[in-house]
Amino acid sequence: MIAGCKDRSVQMQTIFQKLSTGFFASAGQMVWNRFTGPGKIALQSMYYHMEGGE
Amino acid sequence: MMNAELTRWENLDAIPAARSNGRVTKPQPQEIMAIPTLLPTNTQNETFGGVTYHIQGELVPALQVELSNTGVYFEHHVLLWKDPAVPVAIHPMKGAFKRMLAGMPFLLTGASGPGRIAFSRDGAGHVFGLHLAPGQGVDVREHQWLAATDNVDYTFTRVKGAANMLLGGTGFFIDNFSCPAREGILWLHGFGNVFEVTLAAGEAIDIEPGGWIYKDRSVQMQTMFQKLSTGFFASAGQVVWNRFTGPGKIALQSMYYHMEGGE
Numbered sequence: 001m002i003a004g005c006k007d008r009s010v011q012m013q014t015i016f017q018k019l020s021t022g023f024f025a026s027a028g029q030m031v032w033n034r035f036t037g038p039g040k041i042a043l044q045s046m047y048y049h050m051e052g053g054e
Numbered sequence: 055m056m057n058a059e060l061t062r063w064e065n066l067d068a069i070p071a072a073r074s075n076g077r078v079t080k081p082q083p084q085e086i087m088a089i090p091t092l093l094p095t096n097t098q099n100e101t102f103g104g105v106t107y108h109i110q111g112e113l114v115p116a117l118q119v120e121l122s123n124t125g126v127y128f129e130h131h132v133l134l135w136k137d138p139a140v141p142v143a144i145h146p147m148k149g150a151f152k153r154m155l156a157g158m159p160f161l162l163t164g165a166s167g168p169g170r171i172a173f174s175r176d177g178a179g180h181v182f183g184l185h186l187a188p189g190q191g192v193d194v195r196e197h198q199w200l201a202a203t204d205n206v207d208y209t210f211t212r213v214k215g216a217a218n219m220l221l222g223g224t225g226f227f228i229d230n231f232s233c234p235a236r237e238g239i240l241w242l243h244g245f246g247n248v249f250e251v252t253l254a255a256g257e258a259i260d261i262e263p264g265g266w267i268y269k270d271r272s273v274q275m276q277t278m279f280q281k282l283s284t285g286f287f288a289s290a291g292q293v294v295w296n297r298f299t300g301p302g303k304i305a306l307q308s309m310y311y312h313m314e315g316g317e
Contacts, residue, residue, distance in 0.1 A: 019130075019144050019161070028161070030130055034138060045134060045174040046114040 007039030087259060090249035090306060093182050102185050103203045103239040115181040116174040117200055117241050121167025127208075128201040130163040132173045140169035147208065164204070173200050173241070177311055180248040184240045184268065191232030194268040198242050198307075199229055206231050206238035242267055246309030253300025260295045264310030270302030 006012065013034045035041050097109040104124030109117050116134055119126055127145040136142070145164035165171050174181075181200060184192060202208065214225040231240050242248075244267050251259060253273060260278065269275065276297045298304050 017142065019163070030133075030142060030163070032133075043135065044114075045111055045116045046176045046178075048176070 004042040004044050006035060006041040009037070010039035010041055011036045087257060088251050088253060090251040090259075093180065093248045093250055093305070095180055095247075097183065100183065102183070103205060103237050105203055105239065107183060107239070107241075109181050109183070109241075111174075111181075113178050114174055114176070115179070116172050117181050117183075118170060118172040119201070120170050121165065123167065125164055125166035125204040126171065126201050127162050127164040127204065128173055130161065132175055132200055133163075134172040134174045136165065136171040137169035140165050140167065140171050162208070175200060175243045177243070177245050179243055179245045179307070179309070181241060181243050182248055182305075184242060186231070186233040186238050186240060188233050188235055188237055191230065191271045192240065192268045193271060194229040194231060194240075194242060195266055196227040196229060197311075198244065198267045199231070200241040200243045202231060202240045203238040205236040206233055206240055242305070244305065244307035244309075245311040246307050248305055248307055250303060250305045252303050253298065255301040256299065257301075258297055258299040259304065260297050261304075261306050262310065263294055263296050265306045265308075266296060266298070267305040267307055269298060269304040272300070273302035273304055274299045 013036070015032050015034050017030045019028055019030060095109075095112070095115065097107065100107055104122070105126065106120040107117060109115055121140065130142075133142070142163050142165050145162040147162050186192070186206060196210075209230045210227050211230060212225055212227055248267060253259065263277070266275075276299075278295050278297050279292050280294075281292045
């Protein structure tokens with residue numbers, strides 16, 4: 001999770017995109033969060049996975 | 055080249071003159087190795103190779119690219135943010151399935167404009183752009199590149215042999231980037247800070263094996279082993295480093311980070 005915090009007015013959706021190589025049916029997927037305003041959002045440039053967290 | 059020459063002379067001035075029989079002798083400039091110098095840590099509004107880019111951040115810097123007609127490609131896990139209108143898709147690459155990253159196939163993704171996209175690696179460090187002229191190519195240590203423009207060709211080679219002795223690994227990959235026809239940009243990440251040095255023909259520098267980031271293709275690399283002896287025991291182990299011999303540029307990082315699944 002890269003996003004640090006957001007205003008309550010900002011809406012968040014989780015987006016899944018399948019990746020295809022053309023050789024295989026699927027090469028996995030990418031996942032990200034889409035934030036839609038109005039409002040502020042802060043993000044961090046490094047991802048740190050905490051044990052026992054998400 | 056100017057910086058390297060300047061550093062050589064500054065270094066020469068700092069060395070005390072040797073006195074022998076009343077005569078003062080100083081080392082000749084060619085006997086003094088060029089000293090690596092720190093690269094800039096921030097870039098604003100740099101336009102090259104069909105894109106404009108910015109590098110910001112003191113601890114874990116982020117690269118932001120403004121895309122128009124030229125796309126970029128990258129490993130998918132370095133994507134930090136993007137405009138929703140910027141599409142991301144698999145970037146075709148020969149031999150991708152011969153290479154694994156943390157047990158998963160190594161896949162490249164690409165993004166195209168118009169729009170903005172940003173990247174970062176999960177490590178405290180330094181991001182910098184390498185502007186490649188047509189015909190120019192560089193060799194990059196694995197896990198160091200962040201992104202490249204579409205006009206940069208990419209392949210990789212596996213280094214075996216002596217490198218197997220490092221950290222009990224089974225070798226490592228070197229990423230090869232080149233611009234056969236048009237100019238392009240390659241963005242690299244170094245852990246800690248990044249220093250660059252330009253070696254003259256025949257000039258050499260020894261770097262800890264985890265320290266180098268990229269080198270010009272004209273720079274030769276050798277792995278050197280030196281046994282250490284205490285005098286009391288037959289051996290007290292050995293030190294290993296890479297020796298790089300010019301002509302050409304090489305960059306190194308001030309922090310070594312061992313990535314799982316790598317070398």
